[in-house]
Amino acid sequence: MSRDGVPVVIHDRRTGRIGCIDLDVKESSMGDLRRVYLGLGQVIPTLEDVLRVFPRDKLLIVEIKDRDVIYKAYELVKSHNMLENTIFVSFDFEVLRKIRELDEKTRIGFNIGDSEATTEALKLKEALNAYSVALPVTAPALVGWETVENYMKQARSIGYKIALWSPMGSKLEETIELYKRMKNLYDYAIVNDVIVEGSAVKEQ
Secondary structure, eight states: OOTTSOOBOOSSSBSTTTSSSOOBGGGSOHHHHHTOEEETTEEOOBHHHHHHHSOTTSOEEEEOOOGGGHHHHHHHHHHTTOGGGEEEEESOHHHHHHHHHHOSSSEEEEEOOSHHHHHHHHHHHHHHTOOEEEEETTHHHHHOHHHHHHHHHHHHHTTOEEEEEOOTTOOHHHHHHHHHHTTTTOSEEEOSOTTHHHHHHHTO
8 A cells, every 4th residue: 555545556565676666665655656667658556447447257356465455455346346256365364354354255365375374274264254275386396296285175175265376486487387287276376477377377
């Protein structure tokens, strides 16, 4: 969220990796952030920008990284009548608890970043009525295929949808191969390269 309270769609806390100016998102006004040129006529979008043009027949994944933006993000999605095809996801489980307090039915999903989170997500499935659990597509390289497949089966057995997400910096060719190998094990994917990775996932 920007300094003046606008929910912003950006992966990093700072703009330097993707733009011509290095700004701290939370300490910058939306006006300042709009001046960060991304190339090809693009600027940093707000959540409102995305909601105005997002296809109503597609699944929208809204990842929340800042607890201060929870209420505004939820209300924006609700105001655009997009709750039914939106999943709010986060690595911060407290964010998901807060969203559940706002709405007992909207879909929420756990993004998994470490082994402790895998256990916690299973424990909280029923308490939070969570919809999905998302693992890094590179998980097999870290803990082994058997561990990942067993976890997916356990999560699915208690009602979870299974998602995979692509870590920043992972090699494109390797992630595509991993998505292909796990094609029957997951329900949706959160990718970095929507053209190349997205096409590979869609083909499955």
